[in-house]
Amino acid sequence: MFVNYCLTCHSATAMRYSRLEDLGLTPAQIKDNLMFTADKPGAPMSIAMRVKDAEAWFGVAPPDLSVISRSRGPDWLYTYLRSFYRDGSTSTGWNNLVFPNVGMPHVLWELQGEQTLKVEERQGQHGKQHVKTLALSAPGALDARAYDALVADLVNYLMFMGEPARQTRMQIGYVVLIFLGVLFVPIYLLKQDYWKEVH
Numbered sequence: 793m794f795v796n797y798c799l800t801c802h803s804a805t806a807m808r809y810s811r812l813e814d815l816g817l818t819p820a821q822i823k824d825n826l827m828f829t830a831d832k833p834g835a836p837m838s839i840a841m842r843v844k845d846a847e848a849w850f851g852v853a854p855p856d857l858s859v860i861s862r863s864r865g866p867d868w869l870y871t872y873l874r875s876f877y878r879d880g881s882t883s884t885g886w887n888n889l890v891f892p893n894v895g896m897p898h899v900l901w902e903l904q905g906e907q908t909l910k911v912e913e914r915q916g917q918h919g920k921q922h923v924k925t926l927a928l929s930a931p932g933a934l935d936a937r938a939y940d941a942l943v944a945d946l947v948n949y950l951m952f953m954g955e956p957a958r959q960t961r962m963q964i965g966y967v968v969l970i971f972l973g974v975l976f977v978p979i980y981l982l983k984q985d986y987w988k989e990v991h
Contacts, residue, residue, distance in 0.1 A: 794949050797899050802854045803837060803854075806836070806856070806859065808837070850895040861947070866948075873946065874940065875889040875926065876888050878909075884897035903934045905929075905931040907929065910924070910925050912925070
């Protein structure tokens with residue numbers, strides 16, 4: 793999903809194709825199915841689009857997604873990818889509830905379908921409030937549950953890409969905490985023995 797839909801405009805230069813082996817892919821699978829802009833598995837995930845072209849087409853160059861999950865967070869990314877709606881007033885024809893007037897078109901619209909924005913005025917405790925909701929106006933190739941699962945998988949990959957060694961780091965952290973917990977007992981007993989004359 794990331795290579796087919798995101799890597800056409802967004803780069804991920806801090807991530808190398810070879811790190812995908814951590815997910816269980818073989819070097820042959822990576823080379824045959826995922827490497828469209830590189831020749832070697834150790835190459836970073838870069839794109840062919842030039843910055844000047846991106847600025848001309850989108851108004852701003854698409855950001856590198858290497859650490860987007862660490863800067864935005866998984867909840868924000870998940871909601872963002874589910875909150876696009878049709879808006880004829882923008883240059884791309886799309887807008888987003890989470891990131892209004894974003895320059896990115898909705899690249900997953902064929903899977904999700906087209907949503908339209910509905911604004912309702914409701915009376916609240918502090919006066920009238922405008923409540924914005926999205927309604928599916930044209931279904932996509934996936935139903936809502938399948939699309940949400942697909943977006944969750946994509947966000948999980950972005951989380952992995954932001955810190956590929958996270959699982960290893962967490963496992964080492966647990967081992968270190970257990971070691972320190974066990975080490976605390978003899979150190980405490982030693983301290984008691986040294987200070988028994990003082991107390």
